[in-house]
Amino acid sequence: MNTPAADDSRMRMLVRSDDLDETREMISTAYSPYELRALERPQDFSAWYAEGGFPGITLSALGYGTETLVAPEPLTSYLLVCQVHQGRIRLESAERREEQFVAPGQTYVMDPHQRLRVYWAPGTRVTTIRLARDLAERAAGDALGREEPARAMFALGGTISQAAAESWAGISATIHREVMSGGVARTSPLVASQLAQTAAATLMATHRLVQGSEPVRYAGNVAHPAVRRAIQLIEERSDQPLTLSDLAVAARCSPRALQEAFQRYVGRTPLAYLREVRLERAHHDLVAADADGPVTVAEIAFRWGFSNLGRFANWYRRRYGHAPSLTLRT
The missing domain is CATH 2.60.120.10 (Jelly Rolls)
Known part of the structure; x- marks a missing residue:
C-alpha cells in the first residue's frame, strides 16, 4: 500500500x-x-x-x-x-x-x-x-x-x-x-x-x-412503531426487571402482537433481544473490571438480571467464545 x-x-x-x-x-x-x-x-x-x-x-x-x-x-x-x-x-x-x-x-x-x-x-x-x-x-x-x-x-x-x-x-x-x-x-x-x-x-x-458477526437492529431503523417503542425501553432500562407484559405496555399493543412484530422485524423474540442487550452490557462491565478488584462474575451477572449463573455462563460462552471468568481475568 x-x-x-x-x-x-x-x-x-x-x-x-x-x-x-x-x-x-x-x-x-x-x-x-x-x-x-x-x-x-x-x-x-x-x-x-x-x-x-x-x-x-x-x-x-x-x-x-x-x-x-x-x-x-x-x-x-x-x-x-x-x-x-x-x-x-x-x-x-x-x-x-x-x-x-x-x-x-x-x-x-x-x-x-x-x-x-x-x-x-x-x-x-x-x-x-x-x-x-x-x-x-x-x-x-x-x-x-x-x-x-x-x-x-x-x-x-x-x-x-x-x-x-x-x-x-x-x-x-x-x-x-x-x-x-x-x-x-x-x-x-x-x-x-x-x-x-x-x-x-x-x-x-x-x-x-470476524465470523459470527451478529445482526444488529436500531430502533430508528425498524419500521414497526411498536417494535421501536419496545426497543427504546429495553435500551433505557435493561438493568431493571422487565417482562413481556412491560414491553407490550410500552409498545402499546398486546404481548402476542409484539412477539409477532419482533419476529418479523428483528428475527427474535422481545425477551431474546433483551437478553442480548444485557449480555453485551455484562460483557462490557467484565472487560472494564479490575481482575484484582472486588467485583465478581456473579455480581455483574446479577446486575444485568441473570439470576441463574449456569445459564448466564452458557449464553456468554456461545456469544463470546469463552467463559465470563476468562474475560474478567484478562
Whole structure:
C-alpha cells in the first residue's frame, strides 16, 4: 500500500504538544476517552494531531515522539481504519486474545466491539479514516448476505491479500485527495455520500470480518412503531426487571402482537433481544473490571438480571467464545 501520509500542514492542527495531560484531553475529545502513557523517556514525550474531511468521512493524522501506550475506550458511533506510514505499532486485543504488529504501509481496524491496547514505537506516524458505525454496519450486512445491518467486527490481520491491499489503497488515496485538495466531496452531499458508501463497502471486501458477526437492529431503523417503542425501553432500562407484559405496555399493543412484530422485524423474540442487550452490557462491565478488584462474575451477572449463573455462563460462552471468568481475568 503506497498511499502517501496526509500532509498535516493542509489539515486543521488540533494538537501539537509535549504535555501528556493536555494531549490526552484533546485527543479524548476528538476520539473517545483513553489511557495515554509514555512508556520510556517521558521527558521526550511529544504528540501532534490534525484532521480534515467531508460529510461522512474524517481523515486524521497523528504521531507520538516516544514509545507510547494508547488504550482507548471502545468506540461508540464510528470505526477507524488506521494506516501506519512511519514506525511500527503493536496491537493487543484482550477479548480476542490476539496480538499483531503493524508496519509501514499496513492497516488495522478499530471497531466498536473490542478494546485494543496500541503500543506506538517512537516517531510512529499514522493516518485514520473514520466511518460512521451505522454506515459500516449496513455495509457489513450486505457483505455477509443479510437483509439487515450486522455488527462490523474485524480481526487484527489487516487486509486479506495483496490484491485487497491495493484495492483499499485506491479508495484511501481518493479520500486523501478529496480532503487535501478541497475536492467536490466537501461541497457535494451526493458525492460525499457515494464516496463514504464506497469506502465502507471496500473495507468489508478487503479486511477480515470476524465470523459470527451478529445482526444488529436500531430502533430508528425498524419500521414497526411498536417494535421501536419496545426497543427504546429495553435500551433505557435493561438493568431493571422487565417482562413481556412491560414491553407490550410500552409498545402499546398486546404481548402476542409484539412477539409477532419482533419476529418479523428483528428475527427474535422481545425477551431474546433483551437478553442480548444485557449480555453485551455484562460483557462490557467484565472487560472494564479490575481482575484484582472486588467485583465478581456473579455480581455483574446479577446486575444485568441473570439470576441463574449456569445459564448466564452458557449464553456468554456461545456469544463470546469463552467463559465470563476468562474475560474478567484478562
